[in-house]
Amino acid sequence: MHLLRDLGESTRLLILLETSTRHHAVQRTIAEAVGMTVQGVSEYLRSMEDDGLIQVADGEYRPTIEGIRVLQQGFRELRDFVDRTSKGISIIDVTAAIAGNRIERGATVGLFMEGGDLVAYPGRASPSRGRAVASAERGEDAGIAQLEGIVALTPGRISLLRIPSIVDGGSRRVDLTRARKALGKVDADVVAILDAPARTLATKLRIRPDIRFAAIPASIEAAERGLDVALILPEDRVAGAVGAIEDANERLAGKITYETVPLA
Numbered sequence: 001m002h003l004l005r006d007l008g009e010s011t012r013l014l015i016l017l018e019t020s021t022r023h024h025a026v027q028r029t030i031a032e033a034v035g036m037t038v039q040g041v042s043e044y045l046r047s048m049e050d051d052g053l054i055q056v057a058d059g060e061y062r063p064t065i066e067g068i069r070v071l072q073q074g075f076r077e078l079r080d081f082v083d084r085t086s087k088g089i090s091i092i093d094v095t096a097a098i099a100g101n102r103i104e105r106g107a108t109v110g111l112f113m114e115g116g117d118l119v120a121y122p123g124r125a126s127p128s129r130g131r132a133v134a135s136a137e138r139g140e141d142a143g144i145a146q147l148e149g150i151v152a153l154t155p156g157r158i159s160l161l162r163i164p165s166i167v168d169g170g171s172r173r174v175d176l177t178r179a180r181k182a183l184g185k186v187d188a189d190v191v192a193i194l195d196a197p198a199r200t201l202a203t204k205l206r207i208r209p210d211i212r213f214a215a216i217p218a219s220i221e222a223a224e225r226g227l228d229v230a231l232i233l234p235e236d237r238v239a240g241a242v243g244a245i246e247d248a249n250e251r252l253a254g255k256i257t258y259e260t261v262p263l264a
Contacts, residue, residue: 011044012070013074015034015048020063023060027041052064094143095144097109097119099119099120100119102138103132103136107123107131108131109123109131112152113151127151128151153225155224156225157223158259159228159229161232162235162262162263163232166234170197170234173264176205183207188229189229190228191208191232192211194216194232195233198234201263215231215233216241238260242258
């Protein structure tokens with residue numbers, strides 16, 4: 001966002017806002033309002049007068065019509081920027097966790113990721129902590145507020161188990177004995193299937209998948225929570241899955257590792 005990167009432009013907007021909403025007959029009061037020295041404000045005012053943004057009228061500094069236009073445009077840009085970026089940001093006041101032991105209301109708890117679930121333990125040290133909003137017995141859901149820090153977490157691994165696409169024969173082209181051996185070498189907490197060929201193969205192998213819908217984003221979320229995932233998918237969907245994992249890794253401190261394993 002240009003306005004946030006350009007200190008000069010941001011300062012000009014602040015001066016335009018200040019002179020449009022309050023009466024300023026001297027530069028000192030403007031300097032105090034925007035947190036600058038009088039000398040610094042004087043230089044800005046001189047430049048802004050030259051650009052036709054500020055004028056002295058009736059003994060006061062006031063924006064010109066062009067100055068008001070620039071101010072309104074700047075705030076529209078800021079509003080649009082906030083609207084766009086805030087959609088991707090979740091501000092959490094209270095989060096839900098599983099009580100690892102009995103928790104009393106108001107107790108300080110440490111937060112840990114266990115088996116893909118956020119678990120709270122009273123009195124246990126953790127990089128992430130908070131305060132219980134209500135009492136909870138072990139195993140119950142607990143509301144945790146006043147959150148601080150980040151939960152210590154190592155992302156899991158996604159094994160992309162490739163089978164022929166439907167145009168190449170789908171699950172009918174998979175040797176079930178070979179597939180069982182390959183699956184036996186994959187250590188996975190969660191099994192996901194993508195598309196009809198993968199579902200058919202899972203049925204043939206008597207595997208009950210944990211994830212059947214939105215398999216790629218769900219597999220990524222499971223891996224972000226520290227779980228290892230086996231994702232069975234047709235060959236023609238592998239590139240899309242790899243791309244989605246790489247996109248997720250762009251925003252993660254710890255990266256999701258992945259491998260491709262042919263089942264046919």
